[in-house]
Amino acid sequence: MSTTATTLKGQPLDKQSLDSLLRRRLFYTPSFEIYGGVSGLYDYGPPGCALQANIVDTWRKHFILEEDMLEVDCTVLTPHEVLKTSGHVDKFADWMCKDPKSGEIFRADHFVEEILEQRLKGDKEARGQKQEEKAEDPKKKRKMKGKGQEAVRLDDAVVQEYEEILAQIDNFGGDELGALVKKYDLRNPATGIQPEPPVAFNLMFGTQIGPSGGLQGYLRPETAQGQFLNFSKLLEFNMQSMPFASASIGKSYRNEISPRAGLLRVREFLMAEIEHFVDPDGGKKHHRFHEVEDVELVLLDRDTQLSGKTTPKTMSIGKAVKEGVVDNETLGYFIARIHLFLKRIGVDMSKVRFRQHMANEMAHYATDCWDAELQTSSGWVECVGCADRSAYDLTVHAKKTGAPLVVRQRLETPKVVEEWTLEIDKKKFGPRFKKDAKAVETALLALSQEQLETLAKEQKEKASISVDVASVDGGKVELANELVTIAWTKRTENVREFTPNVIEPSFGIGRILYSLLEHNYWSRGAEGGDEARGVISFSPAVAPTKVLIVPISSKDEFKPVVRDLSQKLRSLGLASRVDDSTASIGKRYSRNDELGTPFGITIDFQTIKDGSVTLRERDSTRQVRADEATILAAVQSLVRGDKTWQDIQAELPAFESQEVEVAIR
Amino acid sequence: MSTTATTLKGQPLDKQSLDSLLRRRLFYTPSFEIYGGVSGLYDYGPPGCALQANIVDTWRKHFILEEDMLEVDCTVLTPHEVLKTSGHVDKFADWMCKDPKSGEIFRADHFVEEILEQRLKGDKEARGQKQEEKAEDPKKKRKMKGKGQEAVRLDDAVVQEYEEILAQIDNFGGDELGALVKKYDLRNPATGIQPEPPVAFNLMFGTQIGPSGGLQGYLRPETAQGQFLNFSKLLEFNMQSMPFASASIGKSYRNEISPRAGLLRVREFLMAEIEHFVDPDGGKKHHRFHEVEDVELVLLDRDTQLSGKTTPKTMSIGKAVKEGVVDNETLGYFIARIHLFLKRIGVDMSKVRFRQHMANEMAHYATDCWDAELQTSSGWVECVGCADRSAYDLTVHAKKTGAPLVVRQRLETPKVVEEWTLEIDKKKFGPRFKKDAKAVETALLALSQEQLETLAKEQKEKASISVDVASVDGGKVELANELVTIAWTKRTENVREFTPNVIEPSFGIGRILYSLLEHNYWSRGAEGGDEARGVISFSPAVAPTKVLIVPISSKDEFKPVVRDLSQKLRSLGLASRVDDSTASIGKRYSRNDELGTPFGITIDFQTIKDGSVTLRERDSTRQVRADEATILAAVQSLVRGDKTWQDIQAELPAFESQEVEVAIR
Numbered sequence A, B: 001m002s003t004t005a006t007t008l009k010g011q012p013l014d015k016q017s018l019d020s021l022l023r024r025r026l027f028y029t030p031s032f033e034i035y036g037g038v039s040g041l042y043d044y045g046p047p048g049c050a051l052q053a054n055i056v057d058t059w060r061k062h063f064i065l066e067e068d069m070l071e072v073d074c075t076v077l078t079p080h081e082v083l084k085t086s087g088h089v090d091k092f093a094d095w096m097c098k099d100p101k102s103g104e105i106f107r108a109d110h111f112v113e114e115i116l117e118q119r120l121k122g123d124k125e126a127r128g129q130k131q132e133e134k135a136e137d138p139k140k141k142r143k144m145k146g147k148g149q150e151a152v153r154l155d156d157a158v159v160q161e162y163e164e165i166l167a168q169i170d171n172f173g174g175d176e177l178g179a180l181v182k183k184y185d186l187r188n189p190a191t192g193i194q195p196e197p198p199v200a201f202n203l204m205f206g207t208q209i210g211p212s213g214g215l216q217g218y219l220r221p222e223t224a225q226g227q228f229l230n231f232s233k234l235l236e237f238n239m240q241s242m243p244f245a246s247a248s249i250g251k252s253y254r255n256e257i258s259p260r261a262g263l264l265r266v267r268e269f270l271m272a273e274i275e276h277f278v279d280p281d282g283g284k285k286h287h288r289f290h291e292v293e294d295v296e297l298v299l300l301d302r303d304t305q306l307s308g309k310t311t312p313k314t315m316s317i318g319k320a321v322k323e324g325v326v327d328n329e330t331l332g333y334f335i336a337r338i339h340l341f342l343k344r345i346g347v348d349m350s351k352v353r354f355r356q357h358m359a360n361e362m363a364h365y366a367t368d369c370w371d372a373e374l375q376t377s378s379g380w381v382e383c384v385g386c387a388d389r390s391a392y393d394l395t396v397h398a399k400k401t402g403a404p405l406v407v408r409q410r411l412e413t414p415k416v417v418e419e420w421t422l423e424i425d426k427k428k429f430g431p432r433f434k435k436d437a438k439a440v441e442t443a444l445l446a447l448s449q450e451q452l453e454t455l456a457k458e459q460k461e462k463a464s465i466s467v468d469v470a471s472v473d474g475g476k477v478e479l480a481n482e483l484v485t486i487a488w489t490k491r492t493e494n495v496r497e498f499t500p501n502v503i504e505p506s507f508g509i510g511r512i513l514y515s516l517l518e519h520n521y522w523s524r525g526a527e528g529g530d531e532a533r534g535v536i537s538f539s540p541a542v543a544p545t546k547v548l549i550v551p552i553s554s555k556d557e558f559k560p561v562v563r564d565l566s567q568k569l570r571s572l573g574l575a576s577r578v579d580d581s582t583a584s585i586g587k588r589y590s591r592n593d594e595l596g597t598p599f600g601i602t603i604d605f606q607t608i609k610d611g612s613v614t615l616r617e618r619d620s621t622r623q624v625r626a627d628e629a630t631i632l633a634a635v636q637s638l639v640r641g642d643k644t645w646q647d648i649q650a651e652l653p654a655f656e657s658q659e660v661e662v663a664i665r
Helices: A015-022 A047-063 A081-087 A108-126 A157-165 A174-183 A225-229 A232-236 A302-304 A317-322 A330-345 A390-403 A426-445 A448-461 A510-522 A556-571 A585-594 A603-611 A627-638 A646-652 A660-665 B015-024 B046-065 B080-087 B108-126 B156-167 B175-185 B222-230 B230-235 B302-304 B317-322 B329-345 B392-401 B427-443 B449-461 B509-520 B556-571 B585-594 B605-610 B628-640 B645-651 B658-664
Strands: A027-032 A042-044 A077-078 A093-097 A106-107 A199-202 A206-209 A215-219 A245-252 A266-277 A296-300 A312-316 A352-356 A368-376 A379-389 A406-423 A462-466 A476-482 A484-498 A501-508 A522-525 A533-536 A545-550 A576-578 A601-604 A612-616 A623-627 B027-030 B043-046 B078-079 B093-098 B105-107 B198-203 B206-209 B215-219 B242-252 B266-276 B294-298 B311-317 B352-356 B368-376 B379-390 B407-424 B465-467 B478-482 B485-500 B501-508 B522-524 B533-535 B547-551 B577-580 B597-603 B612-617 B623-627
Touching: A015 A027, A015 A510, A015 A522, A015 A533, A027 B046, A042 A047, A047 A245, A047 A266, A047 A330, A047 A510, A077 A081, A077 A206, A081 A215, A081 A225, A081 A390, A093 A108, A093 A174, A106 A108, A108 A157, A108 A174, A108 A266, A174 B427, A206 B206, A225 A232, A225 A245, A225 A266, A225 A390, A225 A501, A232 A245, A245 A510, A245 B043, A266 A330, A266 A510, A296 A317, A296 A330, A312 A317, A317 A330, A330 A352, A330 A501, A330 A510, A330 B556, A352 A379, A368 A510, A379 A390, A379 A510, A390 A501, A406 A426, A406 A448, A426 A462, A426 A476, A448 A462, A501 A510, A510 A522, A533 A585, A545 A556, A545 A585, A556 A576, A556 A601, A556 A603, A556 A627, A585 A601, A601 A627, A603 A612, A603 B577, A612 A627, A612 A646, A612 B623, A623 A627, A627 A646, B015 B027, B015 B509, B015 B522, B015 B533, B043 B046, B046 B242, B046 B266, B046 B329, B046 B509, B078 B080, B078 B206, B080 B215, B080 B222, B080 B392, B093 B108, B093 B175, B105 B108, B108 B156, B108 B175, B198 B317, B222 B230, B222 B242, B222 B266, B222 B392, B222 B501, B230 B242, B266 B329, B266 B509, B294 B317, B294 B329, B302 B352, B311 B317, B317 B329, B329 B352, B329 B368, B329 B379, B329 B501, B329 B509, B352 B379, B368 B509, B379 B509, B407 B427, B407 B449, B427 B465, B427 B478, B449 B465, B449 B485, B501 B509, B509 B522, B533 B585, B547 B556, B547 B585, B556 B577, B556 B597, B556 B605, B585 B597, B605 B612, B612 B628, B623 B628, B628 B645
Parallel strands: A296 A352, A545 A576, A545 A601, B294 B352, B547 B577, B547 B597
Antiparallel strands: A027 A042, A077 A215, A093 A106, A093 A199, A206 A215, A245 A266, A266 A501, A296 A312, A352 A368, A368 A379, A379 A501, A406 A484, A462 A476, A522 A533, A601 A612, A612 A623, B027 B043, B078 B215, B093 B105, B093 B198, B206 B215, B242 B266, B266 B501, B294 B311, B352 B368, B368 B379, B379 B501, B407 B485, B465 B478, B522 B533, B597 B612, B612 B623
């Protein structure tokens, strides 16, 4: 696949070589490959696993430890009722359509998009225009089989129609997509058949919990719900102090219709999510906003996109909040913190932008949302979402269960409240409804002021009122007036009660990991006509292995030195790897450049004599030499980020070895 | 529940107080509690989550880093075919039986066990014998509802029969359990009805992968299969060097019939598993065995158990392997390493034993297995399994897929082999079988020497042979003799090919975590008549929080000192927590004793003057005082395990404060 993506060094990205390297060196590999594999499922091998662990570790330090967030680990298995309440059972779906002949299944929006793009491509060809290969969009990776589009010229008006449809493809529902298929007679290129009308396909994996098959459950599609359900316990743990954040790192699951974009669209993935609970009153200020207000961000806001443009604005988050581009300080604080996190793990910051969701594109729970998008060979990829979920989740769960998911704060000056209230005569109520009493009570307590007013009138006119209660007495319950008193009352409140709003930064670790690989990969030697050798320039903090130990000879006298050095590195907490194979030093280094190992320590005959070793840096291939203790201290300060390679080069004598230099060039 | 369990300090374990502490302080909590909860599912709150992370981190250092194991992260979603091959679809089941009237479902073995035990209890009562409360077995936590057993005296012979059945309850299959229910007329106490005959209930959670519903999948019941399927890639990554181990930390799932034992029997749990691949020839030696041979272990072997005794032997692992109690060095090495790990995280080693599985109790894949069992208020609990899976898994997957899951080693002296061989004429074979060619070839290559010999005879007699190939031509394929040549051949081998055996140490992190809580919990002040206050004496390495910071006053001048100290601890990688509430110092310390925080630093008015602080140790409640830098260095060496509290007390001056002493007593 040719793309316009470039490497760190400005070379065109050779995606095929990168993919081959990643498979060959076991960063990741298709799961169950000897059984033919299952699309959308990947295993991480040792370097991918270590890289993932280091990204997660950095995330934990950057967010959880830095701000004393309350980390929780909730179950993946989730009962139906929870996800019904949250809206996922009804709304967490994509539209799919089926070829009635071949049985092939398409994601409807991807199908429409791809056929229209093929037609536009055919039109350009017919007009003799040069084809510019577009960076592929990971959202539509299903390359349809069948003959390619012929070069057919379209009317100018049709071209414009197609382009307008493509610009708003994310906005269409199932009926609209079905109508487009009919209107433009879109057919499966493989069979020449029009697919059936789109049907909704829920993306959650279902399962049965327990032996009786009675409890329908799902694998969670996000870690958030577990955090919301524990809100009151977490608030208690935090000694009632607001604001606070919970956080969770764990797997989530989405049964994608036809995943085809490697790690960018998978069915099982690691997420790291924060739920920051904030008082909705007072403009959602954040007490550490001043620490980040000068952070410069690339912002592609809603208005710019609606005007049909894609040129982002660069401005400080302080200015963005002040001018209302970003709604509030708390949202802005986290956007800036996300930016700093991506920088910290070594993402190429020239390939990062924050894009605001358009109204019709947001998840059902969000009131505002900004995505951190990273540019890859598959186009701009959403890697982090930062949504303001308002009070949506806590409100719906509280309403459904009757649990008070609220904050209570003592008011400095008491407040007088006049409103309709409803009081239940428990003595009569219990015996009347028995096992349904709880359900009826919950329904009564959920009544609005308007409903109470209407019912109060009804009580004056009749001896009973009738209230909707799902699942009891056929959905309508008759309550004799003696059971409930509805009245206009006045009272003094000493406590303010509110449902917090939630700001949710949500990280797709796999997507970040893949983007990081692309951003840090380049080829050494490709310019000089040599055979290109892949290098991944991970920052020392996230590199799977920090140090390669290379004994220049496999003689026995080297073995204790190698063992001793390994042990010292281990006790410093620095992951190392020994390459004592018979390959040349240069070959051994270049093998480890592929794994992104930033430093190499060579043990040679001089080491046996005087204990000195050389330290080699991956990107420059330059080396310095000193005694072992000095080199270990240097490596430690490099990995911690206390010093740069330039600092070390200035401090320690350079080492030039003909043999090594030739081999590693 | 009264038990015979005792705390660290020899007090009877107050299980109810411990459970209440663990819920109240959010170590863990039932998942979805506001929705009524789902049995067998628990969430970890902040201290539980940190404790879990510290156990896992210690595990990773102790096993993965120490031995350069290859860590992998494989998917939980697993297609049917993989688990069919591994045997889990057919054999990973428990027997359940249903009360036809109430619909209540029981695990059949637990049902039989519980009714017989109730009858024996009734018998003892009738005989006027004193009832000794037995430590509960976590395998049978379903306390059946209904009236208790009456005091009915049984015949002596019946008592003996019941006791013999109970002693071997783990050996019975479904038919036998059903027969016992009939023979002894065992009835559900709640309804007085005999349950229906037991049926097998597979413990895997099923789900559908993909939109067409065509691909049946399961949530993995163990992490092992992903590691086996990647064997060849891992061997390649390890540069073909043997032996080596892979390792994986991740969630697994078992749909328990009726989980009722808190964290000890759950449906979703974290596992840490090692698959150590070893050459089956040469007695499975281990090159680091000498490092552990003197480790003393408590071993309850198979023979002892079969003789009806439960008194274990204490001996060094070196002796155990020498005497054949433990089969080989590699198995012995890992048993010793498991022992050292449990010690390292702070398990009470007087409550650990290794129990060998009896033949009929082992999982379908194991040839030998030792469990590390930890003693808790629920009896002896299996927390780590250490199984020799032989070549079972690699063999079945290789046979099913045709993938060569083997090791090839160059032979120093070539070997002459005479055997039946089968050669396929590919030119004719492909066109004959087309899309089925692969399946037929796989079946042919799987034929045994005996089968080949028979077929060779058949070829002499007929023009074709007939071979079983599931799913092709109705299960039987006719092969004309021209398609395959079967002959007795002689050849020289330069390469030895073998399927490695697998030694698998498998850790249930949740069970270890719960046992650790029980082993480290005790009550302070209970002896003196004071109100008892819970303390959890975690070792510093696994404690969720290492340091509590306690400013003696909430005055503004303390704030920067607290912030600065927090920051310093953070940069040392030491988790800390500030308690700046208005509660007394003593109250604040005892709140954190409940969380197991080993150290406290008090900031008082003297600190503001001269920068000195006090350091308090949780178990002794003793304090020392020095300047901040000295105290920080002391804490760091304590957490690393370089120094003990005794060392620190010897080095630094004691601090006695009337106020604090009174409060914390």
